[in-house]
Amino acid sequence: MYGFYNLSEFSVILDNLTLIVEKRDEFYIYRRVIESDVSEVKERIILGKDGKVILNPVEPVNLPKEITNYLQIKFRRSIVSEPGSSFSVFLTFPLEIGVFLAGKKSMEVIDIFGLTKPKYTLYGNPRNGIICRYWESDVFSKIPETNPLEEGVMELRIVNESGEWQEVSMVVFDIYGMKIFYDKELVGSRTTMTIHSEKVAETDFLVYPLKKKMSKSVELYTARKLPVIGKGFVMEWGI
Amino acid sequence: MIDIIVDVLNRNIYGDVTVSDFLVAMAVMAGATVIARIITTNLRRTLVDKMKRDQLELILKVIYFVIIIIAFLAVLPLLGLNLSGLLVAGGIAGIVIGFASQSVVSNLISGIFLLSEKPIKIGDQINVDGIAGFVEDINILSTIVRTYDGLYVRLPNEKVFSSNITNYVAHVARRFEYVVGIRYSDDAERAIEIIKGLIEKHPFALKNPEPQVFVDNFGDSSVNIVVRIWAPSAVWYDVKMEILWKIKKELEANGIQIPFPQRTLWFANELNVRK
Numbered sequence: 423m424y425g426f427y428n429l430s431e432f433s434v435i436l437d438n439l440t441l442i443v444e445k446r447d448e449f450y451i452y453r454r455v456i457e458s459d460v461s462e463v464k465e466r467i468i469l470g471k472d473g474k475v476i477l478n479p480v481e482p483v484n485l486p487k488e489i490t491n492y493l494q495i496k497f498r499r500s501i502v503s504e505p506g507s508s509f510s511v512f513l514t515f516p517l518e519i520g521v522f523l524a525g526k527k528s529m530e531v532i533d534i535f536g537l538t539k540p541k542y543t544l545y546g547n548p549r550n551g552i553i554c555r556y557w558e559s560d561v562f563s564k565i566p567e568t569n570p571l572e573e574g575v576m577e578l579r580i581v582n583e584s585g586e587w588q589e590v591s592m593v594v595f596d597i598y599g600m601k602i603f604y605d606k607e608l609v610g611s612r613t614t615m616t617i618h619s620e621k622v623a624e625t626d627f628l629v630y631p632l633k634k635k636m637s638k639s640v641e642l643y644t645a646r647k648l649p650v651i652g653k654g655f656v657m658e659w660g661i
Numbered sequence: 662m663i664d665i666i667v668d669v670l671n672r673n674i675y676g677d678v679t680v681s682d683f684l685v686a687m688a689v690m691a692g693a694t695v696i697a698r699i700i701t702t703n704l705r706r707t708l709v710d711k712m713k714r715d716q717l718e719l720i721l722k723v724i725y726f727v728i729i730i731i732a733f734l735a736v737l738p739l740l741g742l743n744l745s746g747l748l749v750a751g752g753i754a755g756i757v758i759g760f761a762s763q764s765v766v767s768n769l770i771s772g773i774f775l776l777s778e779k780p781i782k783i784g785d786q787i788n789v790d791g792i793a794g795f796v797e798d799i800n801i802l803s804t805i806v807r808t809y810d811g812l813y814v815r816l817p818n819e820k821v822f823s824s825n826i827t828n829y830v831a832h833v834a835r836r837f838e839y840v841v842g843i844r845y846s847d848d849a850e851r852a853i854e855i856i857k858g859l860i861e862k863h864p865f866a867l868k869n870p871e872p873q874v875f876v877d878n879f880g881d882s883s884v885n886i887v888v889r890i891w892a893p894s895a896v897w898y899d900v901k902m903e904i905l906w907k908i909k910k911e912l913e914a915n916g917i918q919i920p921f922p923q924r925t926l927w928f929a930n931e932l933n934v935r936k
Contacts, residue, residue: 489893540864542867543868550833
């Protein structure tokens, strides 16, 4: 489903999701319908003759409205990490899907939607903490099977530099600089977590895909032209 | 004609200051004001997406006034004002002006402390001395608040500084509370389960700190369940408005009712009804 489409030919119809661009009179209408208990419909008028529609997963912190740029993934079973060890696990993360209009030189987001229900949480204390998008994930030793419209797979490389056994029950990312890659079956991202002590760890995103020949998503923060400097995040209120 | 204009321009207004000096000084000040406005307007356009609004406003104000002050100092000699002379005169004038402008100076100092201590920022929702609303601007002498009714309120900085300030959004998350009364005949555990389920479904009812739902007390007409929810400060009022009505609807859909105030009367003798 993800990829590039010509504006006039854009049409994605799945079980409960319809995305389509229709020509009405002199302009195009973008229409999105998600059918569930309460059906959700969104329409946008597009004034333009040609162009491309790009559909790809974006950083999952925009729904139902953007209030944070942090993502917390809570492990359903915590991990105990040996001192000096370095190993990789796989987690799932929530997906939000961005619909972009691409012209000759610029790009504009016309819709963001998701098929999972968002939930938020506080990491740290109410005074100095941060609001995060909340997600619970099992911990896998290999890439799990997921629905690429709902969940992505994240490879998390945990490096324990603390010199002591450490229990890890969650990971928090600053979503700016997240790199998401996709193919027909999988949406993925690669990350690292370096543990410095019982309460402090540093997380970051890597720029390489999980598998070969995966396409890179258009990052939302690039499309919005925000001056984003890729940077890691220091978890200082516990791991 | 030219002779007349030259004559007028060379005419002394006071001391050695001529009309032309005065006009040049005014032109320089006007030019500096225009330049300051152009620079701040362009900086605002460039930086509006890249900085927090309160920091941007502060920087723009500093730049604006620095340009104006430099221009003012530059034109002082044209107006026959010697800075060293001003220092002497300023001592005496300072005492006079000091007495005359106590409240202005007090507001100024308070403004500086407010800007440095930062108990409030532009855009925050605050309550100062009973006036609640959004902080629109923090000036050197006053703070501008837009109340929730959309009214413009100017608060002198001295008042803001010396009053109790409640900043509703200073922290990233805040808690709010409902009291939900149910009938004595209803199952309180079931009601708690339903309410917890609704909270879980709302995206901005925070997962952590965990919401609390418990039977708090036995009221005159109802069993009172307290519901405490944490939400991001930026959206807490929206969350508060949305969840309460959903709780009512969902409880009623499950046969649990919120009772009216009621009193059960016991009569010593059996009542006889007459027609």
